[in-house]
Amino acid sequence: xxxxxxxxxxxxxxxxxxxxxxxxxxxxxxxxxxRIDGMKVSFSLVFPKNPDPFSKSVCKAAEAAIxxxxxxxxEVTVNTRFQIQAKTEDExxxxxxxxxxxxxxxxxxxxxxxxxxxxxxxxxxxRMGMKVGLLDTDIFGPSVPKMLNVETERPCAVNIDNKDLIxxxxxxxxxxxxxxxxxxxxxxxxxxxxxxxxxxxxxxxEANWGELDYFILDTPPGTSDVHLTLxxxxxxxxxxxxxxxxxxxxxxxxxxxxxxxxxxxxxxxxGLVENMAWFTPAELPENKYYIFGKDGVKNLAEELSLxxxxxxxxxxxxxESGDNGLPAVLxxxxxxxxxxxxxxxxxxxxxxxx
Numbered sequence: 001x002x003x004x005x006x007x008x009x010x011x012x013x014x015x016x017x018x019x020x021x022x023x024x025x026x027x028x029x030x031x032x033x034x035r036i037d038g039m040k041v042s043f044s045l046v047f048p049k050n051p052d053p054f055s056k057s058v059c060k061a062a063e064a065a066i067x068x069x070x071x072x073x074x075e076v077t078v079n080t081r082f083q084i085q086a087k088t089e090d091e092x093x094x095x096x097x098x099x100x101x102x103x104x105x106x107x108x109x110x111x112x113x114x115x116x117x118x119x120x121x122x123x124x125x126x127r128m129g130m131k132v133g134l135l136d137t138d139i140f141g142p143s144v145p146k147m148l149n150v151e152t153e154r155p156c157a158v159n160i161d162n163k164d165l166i167x168x169x170x171x172x173x174x175x176x177x178x179x180x181x182x183x184x185x186x187x188x189x190x191x192x193x194x195x196x197x198x199x200x201x202x203x204x205x206e207a208n209w210g211e212l213d214y215f216i217l218d219t220p221p222g223t224s225d226v227h228l229t230l231x232x233x234x235x236x237x238x239x240x241x242x243x244x245x246x247x248x249x250x251x252x253x254x255x256x257x258x259x260x261x262x263x264x265x266x267x268x269x270x271g272l273v274e275n276m277a278w279f280t281p282a283e284l285p286e287n288k289y290y291i292f293g294k295d296g297v298k299n300l301a302e303e304l305s306l307x308x309x310x311x312x313x314x315x316x317x318x319x320e321s322g323d324n325g326l327p328a329v330l331x332x333x334x335x336x337x338x339x340x341x342x343x344x345x346x347x348x349x350x351x352x353x354x
Contacts, residue, residue, distance in 0.1 A: 011069035042077035050082035099215035108252025118218035124344030126173030142180030149325020238270035245296030271307035
């Protein structure tokens with residue numbers, strides 16, 4: 001048996017890049033440096049950015065595809081290249097933020113409980129022993145300080161390397177910052193887009209976040225300058241899309257998904273969360289009432305071949321706990337607490353495989 005380039009390409013056509021679902025050949029990820037010597041083959045795969053969350057798993061999948069489609073006797077060497085190289089230490093924009101994984105929690109429309117999911121996910125990860133940061137990026141409607149019962153807190157400045165940095169507030173094991181700490185909560189934020197993005201960059205680049213396992217971004221509803229700023233400034237591991245089951249919310253959820261999967265953005269979707277999946281009254285804990293429709297997000301996830309990460313019930317205690325600054329996940333024995341801890345565990349499992 002002899003190897004030739006088209007045989008290798010046919011094998012690589014069976015491997016898909018998770019960032020956009022295309023196979024490696026259609027995605028033009030095979031670099032023009034293939035070398036074949038008997039039963040040995042070496043080549044490079046070109047990834048969009050460095051670091052790329054899928055580079056290791058895709059390289060392993062490429063090697064496995066050649067063994068599966070051609071022969072186990074083939075000796076495969078897969079090298080990696082990157083379209084956008086990692087910044088050097090001197091060029092690094094965000095020197096004081098060093099996360100292993102950056103997760104954007106997004107929704108197509110407001111009012112679907114995105115911030116509730118972001119807050120409970122962050123605390124759930126912290127309760128699993130992770131170092132977690134949470135940034136409330138909703139410049140015009142910050143809600144995280146209230147949900148974490150730190151509305152009256154004011155971040156202080158710390159001097160590191162002769163530079164004054166904002167020290168994040170810590171609550172329930174989570175480091176957090178929000179524009180809500182710096183504005184009058186009773187007054188509207190009348191800023192143009194450039195002012196909002198500059199404020200956001202300051203919370204990213206001039207804060208002492210330090211080493212983190214997970215950096216959770218509570219993004220504004222819809223698609224905006226804030227999302228583009230985050231995508232430009234950060235190497236986002238993946239996005240979580242939150243929606244309620246009704247059709248009007250699902251239509252906007254599709255827009256959010258398509259924004260992240262756009263070729264110019266190329267941020268993977270880690271999965272979908274169905275919030276307010278059903279209503280369960282406290283006096284009838286076994287009953288489920290589908291007041292917003294049944295399995296709308298579940299069906300969307302199946303249609304798009306995306307994971308359904310969690311179905312969160314609508315329980316009065318979720319609203320009360322958010323208003324009281326005691327997020328539901330703190331009561332890990334409750335229905336909603338179990339659901340949020342399950343979501344955190346699912347995210348860890350997914351990220352560990354990247």
